[in-house]
Each structure stands twice: as C-alpha cells, then as structure tokens.
Amino acid sequence: MNAEKNVYKGLKIIFSLAIGLMVIAAVAVLGMAFVLHTSQAQSFIQSIFDGDLIYGAKTPMLFASPLIIGSLMILFILNGILFYFTRSFFKNLEMDRIFVSENVTTAKKVAALLLILSFASSLPDVMAQLQGFSTGGFSLDLTYMVGAAIVWALAKILERANLIAEENKLTI
Numbered sequence: 001m002n003a004e005k006n007v008y009k010g011l012k013i014i015f016s017l018a019i020g021l022m023v024i025a026a027v028a029v030l031g032m033a034f035v036l037h038t039s040q041a042q043s044f045i046q047s048i049f050d051g052d053l054i055y056g057a058k059t060p061m062l063f064a065s066p067l068i069i070g071s072l073m074i075l076f077i078l079n080g081i082l083f084y085f086t087r088s089f090f091k092n093l094e095m096d097r098i099f100v101s102e103n104v105t106t107a108k109k110v111a112a113l114l115l116i117l118s119f120a121s122s123l124p125d126v127m128a129q130l131q132g133f134s135t136g137g138f139s140l141d142l143t144y145m146v147g148a149a150i151v152w153a154l155a156k157i158l159e160r161a162n163l164i165a166e167e168n169k170l171t172i
Contacts, residue, residue, distance in 0.1 A: 005094050008090045008091075008093045008094035009090075009094055011090045012087050012090040012091055012094060015083045015084075015086050015087035015090065016087055018079075018083040019080050019083045019084055019087065022076045022077075022079050022080035022083065023076075023080065025076050026072075026073055026076040026077070026080075029069060029072050029073065029076070030069070030073075033066075033069045065127070065131060067127040067130065067131065068124055068127050068128060068131075070127075071120075071123035071124045071126075071127045072124055074120055074123060075117075075120055075121065075123065075124070078113060078116060078117050078120055079117070081113060082110065082113050082114070082117070085106050085109055085110045085113070086110070088102075088106055089103065089106060089107075099158075099161055099162045099165035099166075100162070101162060103158055104155055104158050104159045104162060107151055107152070107154060107155030107158060108152065108155045110151050111148045111149075111151040111152035111155060112148070113148075114144045114145070114147045114148035114151060115144070115145065115148040117141070117144045118140055118141050118142070118143075118144035118145045118148065119140065121141045121144065122139060122140065122141065125139075
C-alpha cells in the first residue's frame, strides 16, 4: 500500500510540473510576441534569407499575430486546467479518498474539458489559415473526443460506486 501511495505522490508531482511547464510556455509565447514587435527584431528578421524561414518573410507575422498568440494561450490554459484536475485525482487517491463526490465532479469536468480541447487543439491552425497561411487544414482531434467519452463513462461508474459505498456505510 505504501508503494502505491508513492506512485500517486510521484504522479501528483509530475502533473504539478506539467502545470508549471504550461505557465512557462505561456510566458515564453507572450515574451516571443513582445520581442517580435521590437524594431531590433524586425531589422534582424529582414536580414534573414526568405528560404531560411518556415513561411518566408511572413513567419514573424504569423508568430506575432494576436490571433495565433491568443489561440496558443487558450490551449496552454486548457491544458493547465486539465493537468490541475488530473493532479487532484492523484491527490485524492494518495489520501485514500476514492468514493467521494469530488472525484465524480472532477471526472465530469475533465470529460467536458477534453471535449473542448478536441476543438480548441485546432485553433492555431484555423487562425493561421485565416491569415492566409497554409497549415495542412482543419481537423478535429478524435483522441480528445474518445478520451472525453471514456472519462465521462468512468464518472458515471464512479457515481454509482459512490452510492453503493454510501449504502454499505449505512448497512453496517
């Protein structure tokens, strides 16, 4: 049992680090957008040969675009929230709080978040296409959708398990 709790503690730490990485990535993207708007960066970018950039001379415009930055920030925030909820699951498991309504609520939130992420994951591509960049097209991430369905089903099972656990407490 102690080894199992150590696994939960380790996973909780990993997801805490993942939350931190989302914050660092968000700050880095905002910093990059700020730097790309400086005159020094613009003059440096103009000195680079067009063939060396992904989208030629338009590359800085793509990465400094408020639409692209906004869509990336949305993804970082949603993933950070997803990692936070996952961390709270492992925190409850570590504390032997399995059959509690908090886990059911969190699982339902995770399912909704995964469904939102299935659409939001393609936002940067859509925003790039709106600005005239070819990115390979719009596609939904079915992995998130399948994950959302599985987590929602597990939330319903956990909801039933909570009722059975409550009945068992009252019976004894």
